[in-house]
Amino acid sequence: MNDTLEWTDNALLREVERRSGASVSACFQCHKCSSGCPIAPDMDLLSSQIMRLIHLGEKETVLESEAIWACASCEACTARCPMGIDIAAVMDTLRMMAVERKAALGDRRTSSFNKAFLSSVRWHGRVFELGMMTLYKLISRDLFSDVDKVPRMLAKHKLTFLPHFSRSTKEVRLVFNRAEEEEKKR
Amino acid sequence: MKYAFFPGCSLESTAWDYDKSTRAVCKALGIEITDVPDWVCCGSSPAHASNASLSLALPALNLHKAQTAGYSEVLTACASCYARLRTANHAIRKDPTERERAQRIIEKPYAGAVNVRHILDILFNDYGVAEIEKRITTPLKGLRVASYYGCLLSRPKEVVAFDDAEHPVCMDKLVKVAGAEPVDWPFKTECCGASLSISKTSVVNRLGYKLLSMAHRAGVECIVVACSLCQLNLDFRQADAKKDQADIPEIPVVYITQLLGLALGIPPKDLGLDALMVSAASILDRRAATAGQAGRRA
Structure with missing residues (x-):
């Protein structure tokens, strides 16, 4: 990041704008998004810096950043952007692009969580917490966090040993398949 | 007052107390709620961060179920379900491309007719x-x-x-x-x-x-x-x-x-x-x- 960044091409800008529906090119670097971002202290790049790097076509820097996975989708940035840029939607698009391109992900835990969560929905129609957490731990290799909390969760009946199946599971699996086909067209 | 209720996954597990208290308060106030038949997960944050089509289709599928059951209003207590159902519904109403995409995926003619409401909104604005x-x-x-x-x-x-x-x-x-x-x-x-x-x-x-x-x-x-x-x-x-x-x-x-x-x-x-x-x-x-x-x- 110490090197001077040079404008390369606008392929990244065009793709992000098309897929997110957000006009990233309207950003004039007021930094209002970064100022109100609750996660800013935990980010390697601020949201306003991400916007600028998209302008400059710095694809690897953006897609391999920790920041896109640290974002909590709270949408404070989107709500406050004076240019009406849906910055939270840009973050979603960048996460999808990072996974599709198998970028060297800044942090695998959040993408692993997303994967485990959606597998659970695909399989049961609804989230089955205990199964989802087991799968998350296996794919993220984040084996021990929160394990100490399981007994209390069970005591408070906040976790169940059996999934709640929706009677629409077949329909849900078809929806997943068709949604994946739709995404390929973008 | 009759609403279709969309509990969502967390109300079946970690937030069962939210489910129980929502039902108890509605009963005490005479607000009639009936679960959306065979509802499925709204996709929550993992869907909108992974697959935009899925985060559009899962809410559309649920809202279509509520519509088929004869309801024009869906009540949620979970704020995440509320935001996902409402965001997808907004896109379906406003953008013909998104509407067609949702309909292709769920293979149902849902066009955004159902209103998505949160329990706070119902208590404050409808009930008063x-x-x-x-x-x-x-x-x-x-x-x-x-x-x-x-x-x-x-x-x-x-x-x-x-x-x-x-x-x-x-x-x-x-x-x-x-x-x-x-x-x-x-x-x-x-x-x-x-x-x-x-x-x-x-x-x-x-x-x-x-x-x-x-x-x-x-x-x-x-x-x-x-x-x-x-x-x-x-x-x-x-x-x-x-x-x-x-x-x-x-x-x-x-x-x-x-x-x-x-x-x-x-x-x-x-x-x-x-x-x-x-x-x-x-x-x-x-x-x-x-x-x-x-x-x-x-």
């Missing part, structure tokens, strides 16, 4: 505080409460739009009608870290401490929420959030339906108060005190 007030039997007199709305009920304002995005007040007014004292504090719509709870726990604990310590500085005895993720992050993770930080007392974090339910005279066990990690005994003591006074007066 005046009607609720008539049914309050055990007001929580003098209880100082911070209303915490979080992100998903406040943003984006074009989509959620039932209160002010930066300074919402509807929950404060419901707290007031319960006889308690809503306290003004600056973090009403700050983020708790939401779904990062599992994958980035340290971030959630940092934000949790920030919220809890501000609520404590505002002099509150409890925090009231209307989102299962806010509740989980502030209650379940409270002990960890306070670890290694300046000491502040335990602050119970209850759902608005639990607080309102107590003031409506619903027994604590029917509101799932035993599910809280940080005990709500202090709130119950307060209620017992007012009930006692009322008893003596009578």
Whole structure:
């Protein structure tokens, strides 16, 4: 990041704008998004810096950043952007692009969580917490966090040993398949 | 008043007390709710961060189910389900490309006819505080409460739009009608870290401490929420959030339906108060005190 960044091409800008529906090119670097971002202290790049790097076509820097996975989708940035840029939607698009391109992900835990969560929905129609957490731990290799909390969760009946199946599971699996086909067209 | 109810996955597990108290309060107020038949997950944060088509289609599938069952309004209690159903519905109504995409994926002709409503919106705007007030039997007199709305009920304002995005007040007014004292504090719509709870726990604990310590500085005895993720992050993770930080007392974090339910005279066990990690005994003591006074007066 110490090197001077040079404008390369606008392929990244065009793709992000098309897929997110957000006009990233309207950003004039007021930094209002970064100022109100609750996660800013935990980010390697601020949201306003991400916007600028998209302008400059710095694809690897953006897609391999920790920041896109640290974002909590709270949408404070989107709500406050004076240019009406849906910055939270840009973050979603960048996460999808990072996974599709198998970028060297800044942090695998959040993408692993997303994967485990959606597998659970695909399989049961609804989230089955205990199964989802087991799968998350296996794919993220984040084996021990929160394990100490399981007994209390069970005591408070906040976790169940059996999934709640929706009677629409077949329909849900078809929806997943068709949604994946739709995404390929973008 | 009849609504189709979309409980969502968390109300079947970690937030079963929100489910129980929502049903109890609706019953006490005569608000008829029936579950959306065979509902499925709304996709929540993982869908919108992974596959835009899926985060459009799962809500559309559920709203179509509600429509087929003859409902024009779907009620949610979970703020995340609310935001996802409402965001997808907004896109389906506004953008023909998105509408066609949703219809291709679910293979149903859903075009955005169903309205998505949150329990706060229903209680405040449809039912109204005046009607609720008539049914309050055990007001929580003098209880100082911070209303915490979080992100998903406040943003984006074009989509959620039932209160002010930066300074919402509807929950404060419901707290007031319960006889308690809503306290003004600056973090009403700050983020708790939401779904990062599992994958980035340290971030959630940092934000949790920030919220809890501000609520404590505002002099509150409890925090009231209307989102299962806010509740989980502030209650379940409270002990960890306070670890290694300046000491502040335990602050119970209850759902608005639990607080309102107590003031409506619903027994604590029917509101799932035993599910809280940080005990709500202090709130119950307060209620017992007012009930006692009322008893003596009578």
